[in-house]
Amino acid sequence: MTSRRLPGGGVSTTVFRPSGGTPAGVGGKRNEVPDELCPICKRSKYLNPDMEFQINPECYHPMCSNCVVNIFKSGPTQCPHAGCNKTLRQRGFRTPWYKDLEVEREVDIRKRVNAVFNMVQDDFETLRDWNDYLQNVEDLTFNLIQGDEAERAKAETELAAYEKKHREEIELNKKKGKEAEQLRKKRDADAAEASRLRRLEERDEELRAKAEEAKIGDEVMEALARGEPGTAAEIQARIVARKKAQVAKISGSHYASLLDGGGLSIRGLKAKGRKPYDDDEDDEDESKPYDPFGGLRAEPARYVLHDSYEFPHLDDARHNDNHRVPGYSVHEFYARAMFEAFAGLGVNIGDEKANDLRALGTAGAEAAAQSNETLETAMKAAGSNGSSNRMQVDDVFG
Structure with a gap:
């Protein structure tokens, strides 16, 4: 233990540690912000409720704000903690976010590294390249946080070299971010x-x-x-x-006025009645559960599929692992064979031809009837225009 006079007139008592560089707290706690006593001036927070502890990212040694002002107000000065040779400035001090200063240091390092390695996944062609990039960044961060002096120096050199080489890309990524x-x-x-x-x-x-x-x-x-x-x-x-x-009456009249009195005319609308595909016989019962297949059933109606049939050629497929292990299913063979056997039994070609001919004749008769009605209508219109039986047409050249 040693004492020295501070520039502001106070006396500083520090504890020398053999290892150096690690802040010593009160009560044997290391790397933590003190709860009561300032490690430099020994002022108590109990007697000074407004006292605030600050750190400098150069060494992360805590001290009260009064010590920061008294020691560093005249310019850069060496850190008052024993064994620390860092030169600090007053503007570099700030209030820590975390009580554990190791966590505070790790957060600061990760912020600094992420500000340099600020690429995103869209910048890489494959997911493997993106994962390799993240792994390299994490290895560099680990060396800066937990590495020894040589590893930290090497990591700092790599970080500075990468920042110098990719400065334009870093600025562009910052802008995108x-x-x-x-x-x-x-x-x-x-x-x-x-x-x-x-x-x-x-x-x-x-x-x-x-x-x-x-x-x-x-x-x-x-x-x-x-x-x-x-x-x-x-x-x-x-x-x-x-x-x-x-309310219903007012809403209806207001809507009608919008359509009729507002100059809005929509032609070609269907009559507001039943939909053309609605049928009284096929009305869906809303009380029943919804059937996505519309009543269709996949079960065969012309035969019953059994679990086993007498077929000697499939004996090996039933019992041999060389057939069963790859996924061959005898039951699937049965289902397909029975489906193909009964697939055409419900088709009557003669009835289908008769229906086609009947539909063709009906369509022809309907077309003829429509043509006759059109002709009669035209003749009546011509007769109503005068005593002559000739149809009056517009002369496009006159």
């Missing part, structure tokens, strides 16, 4: 604003519902005072039904 961060913040802000508006809308809807409920209650009380027949619940039900009818 800032743009992505701004986009993310904007997206988060938009989501927060949408959530806020949704909450306001829900609150307004709730207030409107409460106001409407109070209004209905007042109308019920007025109806009871007028002596209307029925209980309060019946009167309330009538009032609610009347309001719903008014």
